[in-house]
Amino acid sequence: MQRVGAICKKVFVMHPPPSIDQSNARAIIIAVESAEVCERHDLSGQACDLQVLAAETLQSSRGPGGVIHAPCGHYASVYDTTYPSVAMADVWFNPLPDIVTRVVVRAAKQIAKWSEIEVSPLPDQGDVLYHAASVSSIVDTRDVDSTYFLPNTTVPTHYSISLRTDIHNDVRTFSAITRIYLTVLVPTDLIVMHVQELNIASVALYRVASTGGNEIWIDSPTYMIDIVREHVTFRTAGMLPFGNYALEVAYTGSMRNYQSGYLASRYRNEANEWRSVGTTHFQATLARRVFPCYDEPALKATFELKITHHRTYTAIANMPLAGTDIDPNDREYLVSRFERTPLMSTYLLAFAVTDFKTLRNGQHEIVVRSNAQDDAMYALTVGSTILERLGSYLELSYYDYMPKMTSIAVPDRGTGAMENWGLVTYGEPSLLYNPAVNTYRNRKRVTTVIAHEYAHQWFGDLVSPRSWDFIWLSEGFATLYEYLATRLAEPGDEYWELFSVEVVQRAFLQDANERIRPINWQAATQAEVSSLFDIIAYQKAGSVLNMFRNVLGESEWRQGLTQYLTDRGYDAATEENLALHLQRAVEGKDILPPTANVRDLLASWTDAPGFPVLNVYRLYRDGMMILSQERFLEQSVLPTGHVWHIPFNYAYESSATFYDLTTAGWLSSRAAKLETPVPNDEWVVFNKQQTGYYRVNYDRRNWDLLAQALMANRNAIHRANRAQLIDDAFNLARADLLDITVVLRLMRYLRAERDYAPWYAADKVLTYLYDKVRATEHEHAFLVYVDELIEEIYATLSVDTVGQGESTLYKYLRQLITGWACRTGYKDCLERSRAALRKEFLPGQGETSVAVHPDVRAVVYCYGLQQDSAEEFQLIFQRLMASRNQAERTDLIDALGCARNADSITSLLATIVFSAAPDTTFVYLSEERNRVFQAIYSGGRAPTLALMNVLSDSVSVQQLLAIVGEGTITNAVMNIAQRTNGAEEMARLEMMLTAMNGILPSAPDTSSPRDDLVDQSYRLPTDTVPTHYTIRLHTDLHTGSRAFSGIVDIEFDVIVPTDAIVVHSRDLLIAS
Known part of the structure; x- marks a missing residue:
């Protein structure tokens, strides 16, 4: 250490990086000298170990020009500058400005940071690092406009809706009469509910006797519409006392082509004729576009629906058909009547009017256009299984709450889906699967989307969020169970293996933004509510819920969920309701830390933005570890007073218990010292199978031990943790918390990797780096690096054929590896792709066309077409124009x-x-x-x-x-x-x-000397650009009023990161 320290000092004294001032340089030298003293006198203890940490931070530093100084490295072999992956590391990691400077500055700062942290001793309860310090609550300072909420002086009890549609003629308007049964809770002359873009024709108010009997007309209220808040206020002639009433509203409305309200879609039938169909999408605040209603999720009511439609079409809804009558006003029309729904939120009401066919498996139905019935058979089968297995898992059968389950495939709707209770709507690619033309990826999408929407039947439908602030109670559970439910129904598909890489690691990317919102987040306006349907509500919430599932244990978790759903069924819930029942499930069991409860533990993750990085610094001489936490950001870490309750477990070389996910302890302070049995020459891995929602960073020596272990035997570390190590290391390096050479050295073991999850993580790294070095002088060095990683595994895969019994994850792996092989110019890959493409579309004379298997089509078509294949291009385009399978069409477009x-x-x-x-x-x-x-x-x-x-x-x-x-x-x-x-x-x-x-x-203006004559300050900045305006105006010109009110939705793209959005406005009074 003394010699290494002396050489390091010499390097930094002789070649100080340009932005390092004298005080920082001096701090670095002091750190190295302190480390030398510790080593020279064989001192031990916390103070010297912390100084060693600061000194070891320097060991990844470089001298002038990016040259790596081996004497400053922990192992000189790590810095073999003849290896292109290391020699070019700085260049490949170009987005980090002057990484040399920042590494050195961080070393100086680390000294002060560690000296500030109070390292707690081991508590008496073993290695449970839970302390009395309470969770640092994040005070929500978001200023929401409460006037957007309904006053709740009246509440709904039932809706009776009669709607007439002519969608069979592609008429995009509808007429309706809705009778809203309501209770007045506080005497009032105002009944306030939601409405948007409905043309009200008449209003009548009736008194409803509590004992039954005829409804008595009492008033024809006047009304006023607030188009900004989307409220309609009905004013009665006098005060309404407490009691029950019915408000009947007649109106007309318009259909749309996008996901809002009552929607129109078109498709081509067997005769190649265009047909129009109508479906609905009411989440989150869109039911008000079809009927006046109390459009907040907690205000549940029952619904009865009547739909008048042409006799050549059929209507379906949440509930079974109660009966069909001939319209007395036009015998070409039918009136379809549906059974009354259970109590549910307005956004879950749904109906459809189509000329589709229905496939049935008991009470489970698939509704689909007639020329796609064969493509719906897989969904019919797998959907029935998922619904049944989820009900058994939760000990609450779906059919105990709803009499049937219908799923409908909506043409030309993209890939989205909506969990309406009893009538789930899907874009066709998310429900239809044809193994003859669709890929394993399409099959996975159908399976997981069905599982997601069916999980909602309990989480979101039976129990809805009390307000949109808690939308994660719906979407987080659905995200978790779209993977877990497929494991229950189709365990051979191995989709659960993808949860950490597709959900957890995806959530990390957005949650590392400094301005990200926490899971719990208030919203009032329609735009605010819509913004909550994001990665935080879906992927982050799902990841946090899975973490607590593992912490509490599967049995206790399921018991708590069953109690939660039973208690809150037909009602709404908050986080406190969930925590209460999970707490009851673990009472009296040694699962949580002493004095802790589920609510406080969970709140540390739901009330705070972002997520932590768990720093593991090993004191090798003492067999101890220092654990610390700080908020992780994409470009740094952020000092914060917030403390997460971090559950941790770990495995090490001689105790590689990766399948035991029991929580070993909790870090509930900024830092704590942990005594462990890990030998000082063995690696350690925290967060087994990445069940915890946090990144992990280690001291440099442990990273080196991990890299050596992976090279020796990759299977010594669980495949989920191999993926975690790659993803954590890369993103820690991007945040300048780890040297990029650690990442590149760690990934060298991939030449022997045969599992998909680690390659999924590596693919993100390689893609990022390739985008930075392509078409530069460093591209060749990068391709050499990639070639070394994929050469052996590529030799075991086939570019153009599919074998019997291949697993789903094997197919994922083949596409990833062969894609890189073709991209980097493997002659064999390109020739096989070209030959397979020609064999399908342009077979030789006397040869029979051989179709490329869908599961290898992405690589074969793409790289086969990269060889000036104009004829094949035209044939693929012709297939695109002829195809009725939307998922296949997408694949063909990608190939073209x-x-x-x-x-x-x-x-x-x-x-x-x-x-x-x-x-x-x-x-x-x-x-x-x-x-x-x-x-x-x-x-x-x-x-x-x-x-x-x-x-x-x-x-x-x-x-x-x-x-x-x-x-x-x-x-x-x-x-x-x-x-x-x-x-x-x-x-x-x-x-x-x-x-x-x-x-x-x-597009930037072309510069001209004439520009100097113009005052540029009058022009808008170019950091944002508009893409679409939706303008709604309300005018009373017929009364002589010259005033108007309006609301405009401006959709725009951010071109340059900014915190200011500048637009034009003149003589307008902005309300919100």
């Missing part, structure tokens, strides 16, 4: 975007323009035009250049702009810019932007 032939890409973009013609033969679904752009700029540099050529032509840009909208074009420009490397590509990008000048606000 890979073409290297510039003329092919240009013609593909031209079909978007031609598709707008009245009698066009080029048919795209609503979201597919945008998908074409995504496929092109994601397909490689050649198709991207072809796209840039098109966007450099002002006429072409204007034509495309008129069809796909500004948002799609702007998004394409941004993605092209993000994929631009090097001076040559930058010059090409600037040429394109110059050509687009004046067409898109996001």
